[in-house]
Amino acid sequence: xxxxxxxxxxxxxxSAESEAFSFPELPFLDFHSAKLEDFMWFPGQKxxxxxxxxxxxxSVTQQTxxxxxxxxxxxxIQVLTAEIKPEKVAxxxxxxxxxxxxxxxxxxxxxxxxxxxxxxxxxxxxNGFDRFERVGVWRRRTSLLIVRASYGQDQAAKAxxxxxRFLGSLAFDQPVEDSVxxxxxxxxxxxxxxxxxxxxxxxxxxxxAEDRGAGKPYSGTLFIDSKDPNGxxxxxxxxxxxDKSTLSPTDEQLRQLAATVVGIELxxxxxxxxxxxxxxxxxxxxxxxxxxDQNRGYIDAVTLQGSEEKIRAKTLLVVKGDLVTVxxxxxxxxxxxxxxxxxxxxxxVTQVATDxxxxxxxxxxxx
Numbered sequence: 001x002x003x004x005x006x007x008x009x010x011x012x013x014x015s016a017e018s019e020a021f022s023f024p025e026l027p028f029l030d031f032h033s034a035k036l037e038d039f040m041w042f043p044g045q046k047x048x049x050x051x052x053x054x055x056x057x058x059s060v061t062q063q064t065x066x067x068x069x070x071x072x073x074x075x076x077i078q079v080l081t082a083e084i085k086p087e088k089v090a091x092x093x094x095x096x097x098x099x100x101x102x103x104x105x106x107x108x109x110x111x112x113x114x115x116x117x118x119x120x121x122x123x124x125x126x127n128g129f130d131r132f133e134r135v136g137v138w139r140r141r142t143s144l145l146i147v148r149a150s151y152g153q154d155q156a157a158k159a160x161x162x163x164x165r166f167l168g169s170l171a172f173d174q175p176v177e178d179s180v181x182x183x184x185x186x187x188x189x190x191x192x193x194x195x196x197x198x199x200x201x202x203x204x205x206x207x208x209a210e211d212r213g214a215g216k217p218y219s220g221t222l223f224i225d226s227k228d229p230n231g232x233x234x235x236x237x238x239x240x241x242x243d244k245s246t247l248s249p250t251d252e253q254l255r256q257l258a259a260t261v262v263g264i265e266l267x268x269x270x271x272x273x274x275x276x277x278x279x280x281x282x283x284x285x286x287x288x289x290x291x292x293d294q295n296r297g298y299i300d301a302v303t304l305q306g307s308e309e310k311i312r313a314k315t316l317l318v319v320k321g322d323l324v325t326v327x328x329x330x331x332x333x334x335x336x337x338x339x340x341x342x343x344x345x346x347x348x349v350t351q352v353a354t355d356x357x358x359x360x361x362x363x364x365x366x367x
Contacts, residue, residue: 005109008121008134008160011168018169023063026081028176029145034169036162039077041066048080050102053337056090056344058083060146073152075159077166080146084139087204087227089180091351093118094344095144096137103148104133114366115351116140116178119167123153132156136167141179184352190219192241192323199237199356201349209268220326222268225345232311232332232339233346236265237353240324247319249294255279258298258315261328265313266302269330274305277313285316288366291358292318292325301333310335312343316354320361327353 014034019041022030046062060082067076082095093112097120100107104124111119116139124131130153138145147167151159184200190212191197204227211220220238224231238261249257259277266275281299285291295318302311310333318325331346332339355365 005121006111008132008156009109009111009119010160010164011119012161012164014165014169020173021064021079023081026143028140028172028174029081029143030173031145031170032173033167033171034165036066036077036166038068038070039066040069051082051098054098054341055338056084056088056095056098056341058085074155075149075151075162077163078148078150080144080148082144082146084142084144086142086180086183087202087225088341088345089139089142089202090341090344090348091115091118092137092139092144093120094347095139095146096120096135098340098344099135099137099146099148100133103135103150104131112366115348115355130154132159134163134167136170138170138172139180140172140176187221189221189237189239191239191325192219197237197239197325197357197360199353201235201352205235205349218264220264222265224269228342230332230342232342234265234269234330235346235349235353236261236326236328238264238326238328240326242322242324245322247293247322247324249319249324251296254294254296254317254319255298257324257326258296258300258317258328261315261326262300262302262313262330265328265330266304270304276303276305277301278303288364291354291361291363292320294319302330314347314350316350318357325357327357 017035018032019035020032041064043064048060051057051060062080065078096118100120100122104122107120107122109121119136122133134149136147149163186200188196188198205223206226208224209222218238218240222236225233278301283297285295297316300313302313312331312333315328327350329346329350331343334340334343358365
């Protein structure tokens, strides 16, 4: 479904007249974008309390709304800002998903433009009218700029080019140093003989276990989030070297290796507790996201023995030459707003690690 709706996420840069938007309390979010014909903007701060339940935001505020006064129901664009807790930082795409799910329904198309810019589309029905929602989110430091476009399905042909122009032309007025990026700690992890790989993690993530390969077919390090009061999160980076110069594992072998990694993580966190694993999704990084000679990802639901507690396991395997690198995570199963917040922060941590692996393999990394 997501693939079939990517046409709703077009971006278009415009060299036409631009319009400025400023926020005196958050000047590094000041931006300008394409001026939309017949649009009028109505500034006015309006708190959005619905997002407090996630435990991610310290504030969410609508700053202005714009529309053609003659036909407001055809297209309305809202501009919002938000402040986030640094220990709960997530990818902008995941913030956009949260807002869309709050305002509309499950996303049906998503597009990431790096960790700090995300775009989501969803369709919803209400009061007898079919509506479309598109939400774009930018993160700068610990602040977010959110642009929400809501329009009638029957107006899509006219509204979507305007939205594409507004979002595609949006540019911030001043550069800023990213306090989140600069706070990441860099660690060297032993990948194979005479080769360390360098990865970054947020400062609230602490190493609790490390295997350096002595007598084992792998080396790896396990981290937990010290700021997670429930202890529901873990991230591991593991390396499986081979005597062969080139590896070409089968789908079944990759699936089994992912299950093995989940078992290693759980044995460190919940020793001697059995578990069952149920596969929920399989994915590959393709196109400009592709990495390694082969890559495969798995999202599994893990149930601990003697308990109904579920854990979400996400495991990415990257095959390059004679080495399989695994970037994996465990987090609370996303049944509640707080569990969703925990999950998306964990996904940010593994995304940073994946970007660092791309850099190690001399592949481009989206800013």
